[in-house]
Amino acid sequence: xxxxxxxxxxxxxxxxxxxxxxxxxxxxxxxxxxxxxxxxxxxxxxxxxxxxxxxxx
Amino acid sequence: xxxxxxxxxxxxxxxxxxxxxxxxxxxxxxxxxxxxxxxxxxxxxxxxxxxxxxxxxxxxxxxxxxxxxxxxxxxxxxxxxxxxxxxxxxxxxxxxxxxxxxxxxxxxxxxxxxxxxxxxxxxxxxxxxxxxxxxxxxxxxxxxxxxxxxxxxxxxxxxxxxxxxxxxxxxxxxxxxxxxxxxxxxxxxxxxxxxxxxxxxxxxxxxxxxxxxxxxxxxxxxxxxxxxxxxxxxxxxxxxxxxxxxxxxxxxxxxxxxxxxxxxxxxxxxxxxxxxxxxxxxxxxxxxxxxxxxxxxxxxxxxxxxxxxxxxxxxxxxxxxxxxxxxxxxxxxxxxxxxxxxxxxxxxxxxxxxxxxxxxxxxxxxxxxxxxxxxxxxxxxxxxxxxxxxxxxxxxxxxxxxxxxxxxxxxxxxxxxxxxxxxxxxxxxxxxxxxxxxxxxxxxxxxxxxxxxxxxxxxxxxxxxxxxxxxxxxxxxxxxxxxxxxxxxxxxxxxxxxxxxxxxxxxxxxxxxxxxxxxxxxxxxxxxxxxxxxxxxxxxxxxxxxxxxxxxxxxxxxxxxxxxxxxxxxxxxxxxxxxxxxxxxxxxxxxxxxxxxxxxxxxxxxxxxxxxxxxxxxxxxxxxxxxxxxxxxxxxxxxxxxxxxxxxxxxxxxxxxxxxxxxxxxxxxxxxxxxxxxxxxxxxxxxxxxxxxxxxxxxxxxxxxxxxxxxxxxxxxxxxxxxxxxxxxxxxxxxxxxxxxxxxxx
Numbered sequence: 122x123x124x125x126x127x128x129x130x131x132x133x134x135x136x137x138x139x140x141x142x143x144x145x146x147x148x149x150x151x152x153x154x155x156x157x158x159x160x161x162x163x164x165x166x167x168x169x170x171x172x173x174x175x176x177x178x
Numbered sequence: 179x180x181x182x183x184x185x186x187x188x189x190x191x192x193x194x195x196x197x198x199x200x201x202x203x204x205x206x207x208x209x210x211x212x213x214x215x216x217x218x219x220x221x222x223x224x225x226x227x228x229x230x231x232x233x234x235x236x237x238x239x240x241x242x243x244x245x246x247x248x249x250x251x252x253x254x255x256x257x258x259x260x261x262x263x264x265x266x267x268x269x270x271x272x273x274x275x276x277x278x279x280x281x282x283x284x285x286x287x288x289x290x291x292x293x294x295x296x297x298x299x300x301x302x303x304x305x306x307x308x309x310x311x312x313x314x315x316x317x318x319x320x321x322x323x324x325x326x327x328x329x330x331x332x333x334x335x336x337x338x339x340x341x342x343x344x345x346x347x348x349x350x351x352x353x354x355x356x357x358x359x360x361x362x363x364x365x366x367x368x369x370x371x372x373x374x375x376x377x378x379x380x381x382x383x384x385x386x387x388x389x390x391x392x393x394x395x396x397x398x399x400x401x402x403x404x405x406x407x408x409x410x411x412x413x414x415x416x417x418x419x420x421x422x423x424x425x426x427x428x429x430x431x432x433x434x435x436x437x438x439x440x441x442x443x444x445x446x447x448x449x450x451x452x453x454x455x456x457x458x459x460x461x462x463x464x465x466x467x468x469x470x471x472x473x474x475x476x477x478x479x480x481x482x483x484x485x486x487x488x489x490x491x492x493x494x495x496x497x498x499x500x501x502x503x504x505x506x507x508x509x510x511x512x513x514x515x516x517x518x519x520x521x522x523x524x525x526x527x528x529x530x531x532x533x534x535x536x537x538x539x540x541x542x543x544x545x546x547x548x549x550x551x552x553x554x555x556x557x558x559x560x561x562x563x564x565x566x567x568x569x570x571x572x573x574x575x576x577x578x579x580x581x582x583x584x585x586x587x588x589x590x591x592x593x594x595x596x597x598x599x600x601x602x603x604x605x606x607x608x609x610x611x612x613x614x615x616x617x618x619x620x621x622x623x624x625x626x627x628x629x630x631x632x633x634x635x636x637x638x639x640x641x642x643x644x645x646x647x648x649x650x651x652x653x654x655x656x657x658x659x660x661x662x663x664x665x666x667x668x669x670x671x672x673x674x675x676x677x678x679x680x681x682x683x684x685x686x687x688x689x690x691x692x693x694x695x696x697x698x699x700x701x702x703x704x705x706x707x708x709x710x711x712x713x714x715x716x717x718x719x720x721x722x723x724x725x726x727x728x729x730x731x732x733x734x735x736x737x738x739x740x741x742x743x744x745x746x747x748x749x750x751x752x753x754x755x756x757x758x759x760x761x762x763x764x765x766x767x768x769x770x771x772x773x774x775x776x777x778x779x780x781x782x783x784x785x786x787x788x789x790x791x792x793x794x795x796x797x798x799x800x801x802x803x804x805x806x807x808x809x810x811x812x813x814x815x816x817x818x819x820x821x822x823x824x825x826x827x828x829x830x831x832x833x834x835x836x837x838x839x840x841x842x843x844x845x846x847x848x849x850x851x852x853x854x855x856x857x858x859x860x861x862x863x864x865x866x867x868x869x870x871x872x873x874x875x876x877x878x879x880x881x882x883x884x885x886x887x888x889x890x891x892x893x894x895x896x897x898x899x900x901x902x903x904x905x906x907x908x909x910x911x912x913x914x915x916x917x918x919x920x921x922x923x924x
Contacts (some may be wrong), residue, residue, distance in 0.1 A: 125319075136295060140289065145452070147281060152284070154234055160210075160234060
């Protein structure tokens with residue numbers, strides 16, 4: 122019985138984390154260019170110059 | 179008087195709050211990931227551009243710049259040099275709304291999915307606990323927790339259904355969302371009541387799962403519609419007409435046709451398409467008005483004569499004063515006919531709504547009967563109500579609500595891949611019912627661009643040389659000659675003699691292409707007889723000479739398609755606004771006996787209405803402005819992508835490419851989809867026939883309800899998905915259209 126005290130909040134917490142992660146990804150426009158995202162991940166030209174790398178940090 | 183021709187992009191530019199301006203461009207020719215990097219990098223290097231983002235899914239580029247002196251035309255020219263054709267593009271209000279709506283649906287889906295999973299977690303514990311040793315206190319805790327998740331989640335995620343049901347009820351109608359909303363509300367209400375009274379069972383899981391499944395269907399439907407709309411928007415932007423506006427100081431500015439205003443003066447050169455309705459102020463020209471009237475005969479335009487958007491100026495230069503723009507660019511009587519026809523169309527009731535009208539009363543009386551039956555049998559009011567409500571929950575038309583949209587989505591994506599875009603989802607039902615197909619001739623059975631019809635009789639070497647010479651001219655007849663042979667290289671030092679033709683020195687002898695007198699060619703009258711209604715262009719090179727007859731050619735597979743349609747048992751007719759002779763010629767070459775020529779738009783509508791009055795289901799295929807009213811009046815309609823904008827807006831579907839096969843594919847797909855819809859409806863009915871007696875007997879437990887609902891929904895969806903795997907009877911042989919994003923499945 123006592124196990125429920127932390128198991129239930131954990132289960133719900135994990136679910137809520139997933140929900141908020143999805144809502145965040147939706148809001149930040151990650152579903153607007155699904156085909157492009159699949160290709161952009163392979164592009165590593167954006168890390169060529171040190172200045173760019175600095176900016177990314 | 180005509181000096182620089184500077185394009186003006188201010189119509190497409192959006193001003194941001196921080197002083198930065200942005201513009202959306204549709205880019206044609208983006209095929210792979212490499213293109214993204216190339217385009218973005220080269221544009222970012224341009225001075226003045228602060229941000230570039232290419233959306234690979236929609237093939238749209240967002241350009242942001244903060245320097246007010248920056249000319250976006252520079253970016254377009256750079257893209258052109260890199261081999262990409264780009265056109266500025268203005269987002270339509272409808273598309274914006276769809277994007278908002280689709281985000282809303284996705285949020286609802288996420289919430290419902292979260293709630294369904296967590297409530298299931300609790301419910302499975304209760305179900306297994308009920309047969310072992312769960313304590314009543316623990317069960318109550320689990321039920322209260324479920325309630326705490328389910329009630330807010332349903333209030334949030336159920337809104338699409340509640341809103342739609344409420345809108346229907348407000349106008350005293352019943353749609354499928356009414357029984358759905360009722361089922362959800364009752365399931366939640368009863369579960370809450372049972373939870374308060376420490377009962378063994380609660381239905382929170384069923385209610386939330388129902389919302390989740392139904393939202394899946396809605397989201398898919400939404401994705402399909404958005405994709406179709408995005409493609410249609412891209413195509414429209416790429417073929418967008420521009421106009422040359424004459425400024426007061428005599429300067430000519432190129433602007434998009436959409437930015438024209440009434441009383442602007444525009445310059446229409448030979449080969450141009452007139453961008454707006456207007457009156458000729460000065461100049462003489464021959465106009466091809468086939469897109470307006472379907473007639474292939476040329477019309478003379480001179481000062482004072484009205485001209486219509488979509489006509490093509492074959493020669494000469496006109497100055498036109500604009501009298502109507504944008505949506506209003508059409509003739510008054512077409513407008514009036516259209517109003518009436520659109521009104522008639524709106525009376526069509528979708529299959530799902532027809533079922534809803536019968537279904538809702540049936541379910542509600544079954545619930546009432548259950549209640550009365552249990553009361554008469556001497557049960558307590560509580561038990562009788564519980565039994566009645568479980569009837570309502572189990573019959574909540576989850577499977578029914580998915581049965582039709584799921585098939586529509588699958589069929590529409592299949593059509594999308596073969597180059598047919600549906601404007602409305604219920605068009606599939608109407609397409610499947612079709613028993614008579616009416617074709618317009620000009621631009622529908624025939625290709626929108628004119629072709630050299632006697633190319634087969636001419637020596638290929640002469641044709642090739644004439645074609646190379648023709649490349650130098652913008653005249654539509656010359657373009658037809660140039661198109662008769664693929665991959666020609668242009669000649670050098672070609673001189674164009676205005677209104678007569680082009681000439682160049684080839685191999686020491688002068689080659690001429692133009693009017694018969696310009697080329698000194700006598701045309702035997704017998705040839706005119708062979709090609710009635712055709713325009714003529716002559717060619718001479720030294721002693722060699724030829725005459726090309728240019729006319730609207732049939733689409734390459736028109737005969738094959740018409741034959742295949744006839745084999746499907748469809749009646750086929752031609753209704754044309756053109757003169758009798760060319761129509762008869764087309765009809766006889768297609769083996770059709772039923773045709774009528776010289777029809778006005780009103781005549782066409784009258785014929786369509788007569789057929790409808792006889793109970794025929796009419797499919798109208800047409801492209802001209804004169805077809806728009808009959809497209810709207812017919813039960814269902816299809817337009818080629820080259821159609822006038824107004825006609826395209828009226829058509830239920832638009833097809834790409836030169837081939838006519840998409841018509842056949844559409845009908846076959848629609849018929850197959852209708853078969854699957856019927857199977858799905860039967861599956862849903864069989865489910866109800868089994869489930870309702872069980873519920874009426876009071877034997878439904880939450881476990882059975884949850885299992886039965888999910889099983890029926892999944893079964894129906896799987897059956898719909900089967901439709902996509904099926905091989906088509908006829909291979910669709912349409913050429914790939916590069917203006918369209920890579921077509922892929924949902």
